[in-house]
Amino acid sequence: MITADELEQVSAILGTIYDTILAKSSWQDVLEQTCALLAAEAGSIIFLDPVGQRAAYAFEHGTDPKYSELFLTYGSANPFMLSVLLAPVGEVAKPLELVGRQAISKERFYKEWCEPQNYGDFIGGLVARRDRQFATFSFVRLTHEPLFDEREDRLLRLIVPHVVRSLTIAEAFDEVVTEKHAYLDTLDLLRSPAMLVRSDMSVAYVNPAGQNLVREQDGAIARLADGRLVLNDKQIFSAVRSAVASDSGARMFMLGDPPHTSISIVPIKSSQLSALPVADATSAIFFSSATANLPPPAQPLVDAFGLTPAELRILILLLEGRTPNAIADDIGVGIATVRTHIASLLAKTGSVRQQDMIAKVAALMPPIGALPN
CATH class of the missing domain: 1.10.10.10 (Winged helix-like DNA-binding domain superfamily/Winged helix DNA-binding domain)
Incomplete structure (x- = not known):
């Protein structure tokens, strides 16, 4: 069973995950918090290209920079390349079990990269798959520490889907914003509905996908009333409105049973207001449809x-x-x-x-x- 303390830690991690949409440096905090929850030595978000045999660290915590560089050199000899070809997006897995612990212990990668760092076990999830690359959210324990077990598996399964959603929402925010209208230009490129709202739910900006959402007649989930965003699900709307008004941090709500749409609320920090032509917006709201994951490529x-x-x-x-x-x-x-x-x-x-x-x-x-x- 997951304890109340663990659930509180998970809740804090989820809030930080949604902070990353507009503040990518928060991924360092996500990794640090998740390492503490899982009792892991180190954690990282790595982008892998199994065809081009390339890899790149996006964010890391607790790692040795020398071995991070070495990790990028193994190409075909890196067993993690296989794991991303088999893993569904959003699933949690243990790469060493997939390849075989005994088999991998004889490989050059294990002897040159795992053994010198005393790395004994890995756990993680595939959190993004694009045409050109894969992203993993993974953690490691040392050889003298217990292997990751069902507890860590259950906890990570609560976190990984939110990492997937956050990365999906933030996909168009990959470039550093330097111009006043760059945020709005980027929002316009999103295929998911996005809005900038004030604390009273009045709408300061709606991207084209958001305009389509509020124009829908049959089965609409949201509409504009006197310039304010209204959700047709009264219970969810009350919770969203309270979250926006209180500026209580990043939050996510699910609509439908089973969930068909996620609503993510990301507070706009004061340091980000100077980059926005809409100076009084307090939150960004993203609507993301839950769609079936593509099958693993292999x-x-x-x-x-x-x-x-x-x-x-x-x-x-x-x-x-x-x-x-x-x-x-x-x-x-x-x-x-x-x-x-x-x-x-x-x-x-x-x-x-x-x-x-x-x-x-x-x-x-x-x-x-x-x-x-």
Whole structure:
């Protein structure tokens, strides 16, 4: 069971997560707070490109900069590349269990990166998937500490969906705002409805998607009345109105059963008002529709051929054009092991030649573009 103290910590973390929409530096606080909750040594948000074999730290807490740099150099030899190809967005997973603890302990990545830092266990979630990259929200414990268990899994499952929503809402806020109208220009680019409101719920600005939302007639969830935002769900509206009036920090509310729309309230800090032409707005409100996550990009291969994680990893490296010898060197196993996996792949895919197998499975892989240089 999750304790009352743990729920209070989770609530504080969620508030900080929604602060990140307009203050990205707050991700450092999110990582620090989550490390404390999970009793983790370090935490990070990392962007991974499995096709281009590139990685980049976005935010990190408790990490060693030297090893953060080293992490970015492993490419195909990094088992975390496999984990993002299999993970659904919003799910919590343990990468070492996916690849196999015994198997990974023999790999170059483990010996050169995990062992010197005494890293013993990882837990995290895939929190964003775009055409060009993946983002993970992950945490680590040391070898002398207990492995992450059901408690940490349950707690992280409460947090990860909010990280997903926050990153989705903030997607168009990736550039540093330097001009007066940049906030409004950025809001206009959002496909999700967004509004800037004053403490009395009077609307200072509505983006085009928001204008469409309040114009809807049948089944509308929001409307404008005398220039003020009104939600048709009276209970949720009362809570939203109180949150805006009290300036009580970032909050999120769900509409529908099961949830179909999330309403996120992000206070506008005084330091941000100078960047807004609407100087008296106190909160930004974002409406985000809950949509089904796309299947993991490698999942069609697993479903079609019944591949194991180890076989999938070999197959992906073959798709990249790696030779069996290069694969053996990259992941730290013998060439005989690699050839055994290839033989199993040929059998499972009903292929005689390696080239035929690659052509067959490539047709099932959704396209994933590489990160731009």
